């Protein structure tokens with residue numbers, strides 16, 4: 001049985017040892033009391049005719065009640081421990097993923113990640129809350145009962161041992177097959193959740209492409225694969241369960257037959273035989289569950305493997321000097337090369353200079369590498385070759401969190417995080433004192449104040465899933481207001497004006513013109529009206545700089561730019 005994945009996952013959790021020991025002691029005590037019962041039964045049966053003692057029977061009753069109370073208490077404590085373990089795993093994996101490097105996160109569908117945190121931990125929860133409360137008492141019962149069995153009749157104990165060994169030999173190869181099947185099934189199930197969440201988040205695109213049938217077929221295919229895994233597991237279980245039951249029944253019959261003979265030749269008393277059988281039942285109950293426990297264990301091991309893989313993902317490095325400012329130093333890309341994967345170079349030999357208090361625009365054909373440059377500026381990725389410098393310091397030496405805190409970033413996307421407009425606006429600003437006046441000023445700069453003031457609930461208006469109740473332009477303006485609230489030293493606007501109407505664009509351009517004296521601004525844009533006034537424009541094509549200058553300079557000397565401008569004006 002392969003345990004390493006689960007043990008590796010549990011390692012390092014901060015579970016209270018005192019609680020584990022206390023709950024285990026209670027569990028052992030309750031199992032030990034149960035072991036006392038068959039001995040009392042033997043005494044009652046063998047001496048029933050000669051010494052009937054009511055107080056003895058009462059004492060047995062009271063002991064049983066105490067046992068039940070101890071058992072209930074230990075069960076509760078151990079189940080709580082199991083729940084806490086799962087809670088810690090969920091917290092650990094989630095926060096690890098939040099800090100994972102972008103390049104390693106990019107390889108997984110976000111749905112896969114969400115599913116790994118939820119479904120895999122649910123599987124482990126099933127094992128722990130089922131196993132933990134029973135394992136300690138089960139072990140005590142088995143060890144104690146075997147001890148008493150040996151004392152009572154070594155001949156009958158030999159029968160029990162043979163049966164147990166036979167059971168283990170039978171179960172072991174089957175459990176290896178279940179392990180592999182559960183791992184594969186878990187991976188399939190994670191993939192399906194990832195795919196489904198991807199399809200449902202793009203449901204409009206899906207419908208507009210009339211792709212329901214095509215998508216349903218793809219889903220059916222995946223669901224059928226999962227079903228086949230389920231069938232395989234059902235086949236294994238349908239062999240395993242009756243096999244275990246048959247071996248147990250055969251063992252009991254042998255004990256009855258052989259035990260009856262031993263009673264008849266007066267080697268043991270009838271009380272010993274019954275007491276022996278009661279002990280055997282105490283062993284059988286944990287053993288009959290072995291099949292289920294192994295199944296849960298294999299499933300959890302598969303789940304733990306996925307979680308360990310996630311925990312092994314490289315995280316971002318948040319060490320490094322925090323004593324820097326972007327205010328009076330320019331950011332320089334020096335011979336930067338970058339590849340998302342080894343087969344294709346996305347940026348090559350790139351030299352850029354983002355001056356502070358200047359508006360720099362990145363323009364160029366689609367797929368040229370503009371957003372990738374922004375990703376390197378935000379330090380989502382590190383250059384594969386060359387350096388990004390702040391003055392004469394390599395930015396890799398600078399604290400990443402401080403770096404990002406100094407940048408206001410408005411991404412291309414058109415959805416926000418947060419349940420209300422206020423929450424979306426203040427997202428990532430927890431712990432910073434933001435006054436109502438600052439909020440109003442940021443909303444005004446983002447040309448959003450009127451819209452929000454006209455809403456009955458104002459900033460407390462709920463934002464529906466995927467920002468469905470906001471237009472693309474409103475989302476972009478909200479993201480701008482959020483970025484401004486951070487009081488950035490550098491403002492990055494990626495395809496910012498794409499969803500703005502011409503009136504909003506005009507006002508926001510005015511705001512940006514006011515801001516360019518206070519901070520560096522980098523704009524990625526296709527609209528000429530947005531980039532015309534830039535202090536410098538980099539024309540990015542095929543991952544490198546094809547031209548640099550103001551709008552007029554580029555028009556005058558870069559045919560590529562001229563053509564680009566003509567195409568924009570068509």
Ligand SMILES: Nc1ncnc2c1ncn2[C@@H]1O[C@H](COP(=O)(O)OP(=O)(O)OP(=O)(O)O)[C@@H](O)[C@H]1O
Pocket residue numbers: 106340341346364365366367368369370371372373
């Ligand atoms: N996460 C990623 N993994 C792999 N390749 C990527 C990734 N993101 C972008 N690319 C590839 O890198 C190249 C540059 O993409 P990028 O988004 O930087 O271009 P862009 O100039 O911003 O394009 P657009 O104007 O269309 O937004 C493209 O070929 C794109 O396919």
